Amino acid sequence: MADDRTLAEMLRAQGITRRGFLKFCATTASMMALSPAMVPKIAAALENARRPSVIWLSFQECTGCTESLTRSHSPTIEKLIFDVISLDHHHTLMAASGEAVDEALNEAMEENFGKYILIVDGSIPVGNPAYSTVSGISNLDMLKHAAEGAAAIVSVGTCAAYGGLPYASPNPTGAASVEDIIKDKPIINVPGCPPIPVVITGVLAQFLTFGKIPELDSLGRPMAFYGQNIHDRCYRRPFYERGQFAETFDDEGAKKGWCLFKLGCKGPITYNACATTKWNEGTSWPVESGHGCLGCSQPNFWDMGGFYRALSMPTVDLANKAGIGLAAGAAIGVAAGALNRGKKAKAVREHETVTVDDLEKGA
Amino acid sequence: MNEVDFLLWVRGPGLAIASIIFVLGMTVKMFEIFMLGRKKNLAELRGSGIKEGFRTIITRSGHVDTYSTRNTRFTHIAGWVFHIGLFTAIFLLAPHIEVFKSIVGFAWPALPTPIIDFATVIAMITMLAMLFHRITNPVLKYLSTGQDFVVWALTFLPLLTGYMAYHHLFFSYTLVLGLHILSVCLLLVFFPFTKLTHAVTLFFARWYNGMMAGEKGVQQ
Numbered sequence: 001m002a003d004d005r006t007l008a009e010m011l012r013a014q015g016i017t018r019r020g021f022l023k024f025c026a027t028t029a030s031m032m033a034l035s036p037a038m039v040p041k042i043a044a045a046l047e048n049a050r051r052p053s054v055i056w057l058s059f060q061e062c063t064g065c066t067e068s069l070t071r072s073h074s075p076t077i078e079k080l081i082f083d084v085i086s087l088d089h090h091h092t093l094m095a096a097s098g099e100a101v102d103e104a105l106n107e108a109m110e111e112n113f114g115k116y117i118l119i120v121d122g123s124i125p126v127g128n129p130a131y132s133t134v135s136g137i138s139n140l141d142m143l144k145h146a147a148e149g150a151a152a153i154v155s156v157g158t159c160a161a162y163g164g165l166p167y168a169s170p171n172p173t174g175a176a177s178v179e180d181i182i183k184d185k186p187i188i189n190v191p192g193c194p195p196i197p198v199v200i201t202g203v204l205a206q207f208l209t210f211g212k213i214p215e216l217d218s219l220g221r222p223m224a225f226y227g228q229n230i231h232d233r234c235y236r237r238p239f240y241e242r243g244q245f246a247e248t249f250d251d252e253g254a255k256k257g258w259c260l261f262k263l264g265c266k267g268p269i270t271y272n273a274c275a276t277t278k279w280n281e282g283t284s285w286p287v288e289s290g291h292g293c294l295g296c297s298q299p300n301f302w303d304m305g306g307f308y309r310a311l312s313m314p315t316v317d318l319a320n321k322a323g324i325g326l327a328a329g330a331a332i333g334v335a336a337g338a339l340n341r342g343k344k345a346k347a348v349r350e351h352e353t354v355t356v357d358d359l360e361k362g363a
Numbered sequence: 364m365n366e367v368d369f370l371l372w373v374r375g376p377g378l379a380i381a382s383i384i385f386v387l388g389m390t391v392k393m394f395e396i397f398m399l400g401r402k403k404n405l406a407e408l409r410g411s412g413i414k415e416g417f418r419t420i421i422t423r424s425g426h427v428d429t430y431s432t433r434n435t436r437f438t439h440i441a442g443w444v445f446h447i448g449l450f451t452a453i454f455l456l457a458p459h460i461e462v463f464k465s466i467v468g469f470a471w472p473a474l475p476t477p478i479i480d481f482a483t484v485i486a487m488i489t490m491l492a493m494l495f496h497r498i499t500n501p502v503l504k505y506l507s508t509g510q511d512f513v514v515w516a517l518t519f520l521p522l523l524t525g526y527m528a529y530h531h532l533f534f535s536y537t538l539v540l541g542l543h544i545l546s547v548c549l550l551l552v553f554f555p556f557t558k559l560t561h562a563v564t565l566f567f568a569r570w571y572n573g574m575m576a577g578e579k580g581v582q583q
Contacts, residue, residue, distance in 0.1 A: 333395060
């Protein structure tokens with residue numbers, strides 16, 4: 001665990017060439033939208049970076065985020081970079097079990113107090129902590145304890161970042177996100193269901209390179225990876241502009257690869273790197289495979305009114321609401337109309353007629 | 364409340380509240396208007412009032428009397444241009460048609476977005492020109508009330524926020540889309556209680572005009 005070698009030494013020990021390493025730095029720089037002049041700086045920073053201790057806590061989650069990371073096509077240089085990070089504690093990946101796990105956590109926290117990176121995936125059941133515990137310790141207590149000595153927290157996946165699926169209505173466990181609970185530490189949200197592997201490693205590389213948390217958007221996501229709108233970067237965008245839409249998943253439009261907006265694509269409100277980075281080593285991404293974007297890197301994506309409902313459609317039954325308005329309006333309208341008629345009749349009744357004679361008398 | 368919560372609120376509860384107020388308000392208004400009734404026509408009928416009524420709804424829009432409109436030509440032309448732009452933007456953009464489809468159950472063909480974009484810009488420019496005209500023309504200025512400016516803003520905001528949303532101007536699309544729907548909610552809420560009701564009452568008013576003229580045997 002206590003390994004003082006630098007990242008560069010670690011990588012060389014694992015057979016990564018200098019050329020391969022620089023290639024990774026260049027890729028990272030371009031992903032973060034940095035100028036090529038930054039590549040040597042990234043390389044220098046990474047080369048001299050000490051192996052940072054990383055503690056990974058898994059709460060109410062499906063392990064999809066870990067799967068995403070570990071199933072990055074092996075061996076990628078990203079994966080190796082991740083290997084050389086001192087992942088001191090990971091509920092799912094560590095070989096140890098039982099008390100040894102708790103010891104590993106405490107040891108890592110004590111040794112690197114104030115310096116370790118805390119990665120969290122999964123939401124925290126605050127309503128009833130019993131829904132998710134590890135060794136009898138509630139997720140809430142474990143998060144608070146682990147956050148105390150963390151240099152920064154990375155919320156991996158939409159559950160940790162915004163509550164995700166457990167948070168979906170009616171939120172039976174009272175799920176909360178990390179930023180709902182921890183207020184005094186820098187938090188980087190890396191949402192996605194799951195996040196793109198290269199984005200997870202990219203954020204860590206960025207943190208190691210610059211020693212500070214990257215520029216974040218209003219939802220706490222690194223601008224470098226979440227600054228782009230899916231709809232803006234979508235290769236199907238020209239079909240949207242032309243008004244050519246797939247109406248069903250097997251019609252002519254779908255076969256021709258037309259826009260999936262009407263089939264519920266949430267691309268226009270989703271910020272993520274899928275359209276450019278793609279998945280499985282750049283093979284494809286959801287829209288390319290013929291399914292609309294679910295908006296998984298956005299808060300509440302599960303409650304967006306249905307995955308197959310067009311984004312512009314109301315999430316409530318407006319025809320039904322119009323019916324309510326019509327019924328109530330008719331009742332009030334009849335009453336108001338009757339009242340007006342009454343007023344009118346009264347005015348007619350009380351109208352005093354005047355004859356020419358009356359007028360002459362007055363004069 | 365973050366921008367996503369905001370968008371979800373305006374797309375759901377917000378829009379529901381606005382729709383109920385809109386339909387309720389318009390229904391009350393219609394009952395009030397129709398229940399007032401009309402005086403019985405005691406004169407002998409000289410033609411079909413009903414037929415002339417329907418005819419006038421259409422002919423009054425198409426007829427341009429160059430003499431009587433000589434002083435209001437700008438208002439006439441700008442009014443036409445603005446309304447065509449507005450209707451194109453509201454009813455012929457694919458995402459809007461999806462909204463109507465979710466209410467009425469059927470859809471109609473959409474126009475490509477560059478055309479909608481053009482119509483929106485034309486509508487906005489015309490509205491700005493009409494606002495300028497309103498505040499510079501002495502007669503119009505004298506006739507204008509606060510409501511005229513409120514109604515102008517209520518109509519202008521959905522166009523502006525829609526344009527901003529499409530072009531991703533200033534804020535994230537999520538927030539601007541939320542603002543766009545919110546502006547439509549506001550329009551719906553104020554619609555029944557302002558002169559925006561002309562969009563509906565115009566047809567009844569014209570029908571009555573035509574009917575009365577028809578019953579008197581006015582030759583067209």
